[in-house]
Amino acid sequence: MLGIRELSLLDYRDQELDRANPREAVARIVAHLRRARPDVVITFGPDGAYGHPDHIAICQFTTAAVVAAADPSFRAGGDGGATPHVVKKLYYVAWPASTWAAYEEAFKKVTSTVDGIERQTVPWPDWALTTVVDTREFWPVVWRAVSCHESQIAAYERLKHLTPEHHEALWGWQSFYRAYSVVNGGRARESDLFDGIRS
Numbered sequence: 001m002l003g004i005r006e007l008s009l010l011d012y013r014d015q016e017l018d019r020a021n022p023r024e025a026v027a028r029i030v031a032h033l034r035r036a037r038p039d040v041v042i043t044f045g046p047d048g049a050y051g052h053p054d055h056i057a058i059c060q061f062t063t064a065a066v067v068a069a070a071d072p073s074f075r076a077g078g079d080g081g082a083t084p085h086v087v088k089k090l091y092y093v094a095w096p097a098s099t100w101a102a103y104e105e106a107f108k109k110v111t112s113t114v115d116g117i118e119r120q121t122v123p124w125p126d127w128a129l130t131t132v133v134d135t136r137e138f139w140p141v142v143w144r145a146v147s148c149h150e151s152q153i154a155a156y157e158r159l160k161h162l163t164p165e166h167h168e169a170l171w172g173w174q175s176f177y178r179a180y181s182v183v184n185g186g187r188a189r190e191s192d193l194f195d196g197i198r199s
Contacts, residue, residue: 051119
């Protein structure tokens with residue numbers, strides 16, 4: 001639906017990623033980074049969106065892997081001795097209050113309960129967003145792709161009935177925090193994840 005040509009799954013079980021061996025998980029991600037050689041990497045932020053342990057774990061593993069992939073002394077099992085690779089930019093998904101308001105309109109309260117403790121969403125402040133991409137023209141494709149997510153489709157059905165302003169908050173703009181960059185920085189807000197990379 002999205003035109004993605006390759007998908008690599010590392011076969012970790014849902015709800016168990018935070019208990020994976022960190023060295024192994026990082027090494028497996030490093031092997032993919034060195035093979036695919038991306039300019040930009042996107043992952044969840046350290047808050048895990050709403051405190052979800054798997055989201056927090058993938059943030060930690062991916063952040064470590066971006067650093068390790070550039071280190072010639074780091075050996076990733078199964079990477080065939082691939083040469084180190086410097087990712088130019090690492091982004092965290094950073095949902096502002098408007099996005100969370102839309103989710104809460106559909107789902108009421110967005111939480112995750114971990115070890116008996118309820119974790120609730122905390123929006124990123126607008127001033128912390130380094131990159132906001134206008135994605136309004138892609139709404140129909142995004143919705144068709146979201147609708148393919150079979151394990152989540154019952155919950156996603158609630159999103160169909162949102163007001164136009166909430167749909168725009170969810171699908172019309174995608175917000176990120178630039179956690180790492182070797183090509184740009186500063187206070188100027190980006191409108192493209194490849195700012196500083198494209199000539």
